[in-house]
Amino acid sequence: MLRLLIVDDEPLERQAIRYLLAKARPQYQVVAEGRDGGEAVALGREVRPDVILLDIKMPVMDGLAAGRALRRLLPEVRMVFLTAYDEFAYAQEAVALGASRYLLKPVAGEDLISVLDSLAQEIEEERRIQEEAQKWRAALEEMLPLIRLGFVLDLVSxxxxxxxxxxxxxxxxxxxxxxxxxxxxxxxxxxxxxxxxxxxxxxxxxxxxxxxxxxxxxxxxxxxxxxxxxxxxxxxxxxxxxxxxxxxxxxxxxxxxxxxxxxxxxxxxxxxxxxxxxxxxxxxxxxxxxxxxxxxxxxxxxxxxxxxADDVAVLPRSSRVMASPCGKELALAVRLGDREKARRCLAQIIAETVVGKEGRPPVFKVRFLELLSVAAQAALEAGADPEDIAGMVLQGSQEILTLESLAEAENKIGSQLQTLVEKVVGARERRNSNLIEKAVAYIKQNYHRDLSLEEVARHVFLSPCYFSRLFKQVRSENFIDYLTRMRMEEAKKLLLTTDYSVNEIASRVGYRDARYFGQVFKKQEGCTPTAFRKTGGNHHEAELDG
Structure with a gap:
């Protein structure tokens, strides 16, 4: 259905157009009529028609001025300009305003119907295209999660x-x-x-x-x-x-x-x-x-x-890990330094893939070399020293090739696997110990400041949560307990060797609030800082004597 706005200062012209449409195209609906350009703009804003029949010569605001305003207001509307003056300047400006057609008065009925039919067909086709596009957009929107998923999986693979x-x-x-x-x-x-x-x-x-x-x-x-x-x-x-x-x-x-x-x-x-x-x-x-x-x-x-990844010094996981679940579990056990799990995985792999081949030397040698390669790669990924691993794999491979007994080969590969796990554990412990010692050195240099766990973790390039757990694992006490103990040791030394006030000592060991410092000190030492100073640090003996 076509919705029309008719704008003409002549009532008879508007009536004639209405009569023509009612007779020839009753499906086209006249939604409003206007007498001048001002009404055209107001009605256009209100009823938002598909087509505007717009006379050019009108009082108050002519059709061209109204057309300019309507084009800004309704960019998609079709405008058909009508005029009794066959002047090129009018036609030229009407075209510049995006006029769909330009008709001369008196307009022949068949010409107007032909123009409106053509516009109705254009509008219907546009609506069809828009509806189709909307359906595609809706379908695409529904598929976007799957498209994103596919994109991510393609990237990470x-x-x-x-x-x-x-x-x-x-x-x-x-x-x-x-x-x-x-x-x-x-x-x-x-x-x-x-x-x-x-x-x-x-x-x-x-x-x-x-x-x-x-x-x-x-x-x-x-x-x-x-x-x-x-x-x-x-x-x-x-x-x-x-x-x-x-x-x-x-x-x-x-x-x-x-x-x-x-x-x-x-x-x-x-x-x-x-x-x-x-x-x-x-x-x-x-x-x-x-x-x-x-x-x-x-x-x-x-x-x-x-x-x-920097926390645990990992290398990218190898794409050559054997396809079997046991092979993957073995590689994981080596990376984590899990001795018992590595032993179980090896036993299961041997039971499933080696013994089943009757233990023939060519079979178990190839299989054990493959296992050694997988385990060595996992050890490298976990941060083990490459030179150590390379030397061990070279020697281990040569030893496996010389063995003819399945039992001897099982013992050898088991021993080599445990050695790889030990190297992973040793490398991790050395790295962790070095990182925590670096953190401890930083704490000793900065304990007098308002020092936070987050700051120390950043200094050694670890995430705060991971650093906290690692610190406790390596030092057997948590970060705040260690920091407090260090501050208390320095406070006791200052109390016994200087004349600094308790407030100043509190500030020197990293406490802004002297009262809170006193509370922490008493909790740690069993007495106040003043009592500790008076007894020369022998407050426990003084209590016993009393």
Whole structure:
């Protein structure tokens, strides 16, 4: 149906057009009539017609002036200008205003009907195209989650080239390209329940994803999707790779916010593994592999925390890990330095794939060489010294090739595997010890300031949560207890060797509030700072004498 607005200062002209339409095209509806340009603009705003029949010569505001105003107000409206003056200037300006047609008065009925029929066909075709486009947009909107998921999985698996990355990112409307991968794993997800409860399990995963999306919403262009098993993948974009420490701090804070949000709003917790940034988005598979390895360390250090690839000095996970679940479990056990799990995995692999071949030397030698290669690669990924590993693998391979007995080969590969695990454990302990000693040196230099755990963690390039757990593991006391003990030791020395006031000593050992310092001191030493000074540090003996 065509909706028309007729504007002419002659009532008879308007009546004639109405009569013609009622007789020839009753399906076309006249929604309003106007007598001048001013009414044309007001009525156009109110009724928003499809077509306006607009006389040019009218009082108050002529049709051309009204046409200019209506074009601004209704960009898509069709305007048909009518005039009794066959002047080129009028026709020229009407065309400039986007007139659909220009007709001379008196307008022949068949000409007007022909024009309106043509416009009705144009409008109908446009509406059809718009409806079709709307359907496509709605379908596309419905498919966007799957499109995003496919894009993320292609990126982290390395199945996408540089130009395609840009094209697909542009299609998804990303303001900048993803450059860093994060793996978010549910820590304490209940074991898969009976089928009737699977809906509850999926609802919980959806809620965790919603929390992730809420926390990452201030980061334009971030992509959060369900990952493998009970994990989620998060890709973050940024334009510049300068200032990587600042980037790491920002991403770590985001990870901590995700952990806190999931902890507060769901019955589960998550561990956030963060990979390193890459220069080329097509290399995101590397960042993902680092994040996937980092998140595995929750099995060693506990969940509900952020673990950066730099925290555990990981290398990207090898793509050559054997396809069998036992092979993957063996590689994981070596990376984590889990001696018992590595022994069990080896026994299972031998039982399933070696003994079944009747223990023939060619079979078990090839299999054991493959196992040694997988375990060595996992040890390298975990930060073991490459020279140590290379020498050991070379010697171990030569020894395996000389053995003819399956029992001897089993003992040899078991011994070599345990050696690899020990090297991983030793390398990790040395690294952790070095990092914590560096942190302790920083604490000793800065304990007199208002020193926070976050500041010390930044100094050694660890996330605060991971640093806190590592500090306690290495020093057998938590950060705040160690800092307090160090401050108290210095306070006792100042009390016994100087004339500084208690207030000044409190300030010198990092306490702004002298009263609070006194409370902490008494809790640690069993007496006030003043009493400690008076007794020369022998307040316990003084109490016994009393």
């Amino acid at each position: 390395g199945h996408i080239a540089g130009e395609e990355v840009k094209a697909r990112a542009e299609f998804l409307g990303l303001p900048s390209l993803p450059r860093l991968a994060i793996v978010i794993a549910i820590d304490n997800f209940p074991a898969r329940p009976a089928p009737v409860k699977e809906a509850e399990r999926q609802f919980l995963k959806k809620r965790v994803l919603q929390v992730i999306e809420e926390r990452v919403s201030p980061w334009p262009g971030a992509l959060a999707v369900p990952g493998f098993k009970d994990e989620f993948l998060l890709l973050l974009p940024f334009k510049e790779l300068d200032g990587r420490p600042r980037l790491r701090d920002a991403v770590t804070r985001l990870g901590e916010e995700i952990c806190a949000g999931v902890r507060e709003l769901t019955p589960v917790t998550v561990t956030v593994g963060i990979g390193r940034p890459v220069d080329d988005p097509a290399l995101l598979a590397t960042s993902y592999a680092e994040a996937a390895v980092a998140v595995e360390y929750r099995l060693l250090y506990g969940g509900d925390q952020v673990i950066h």
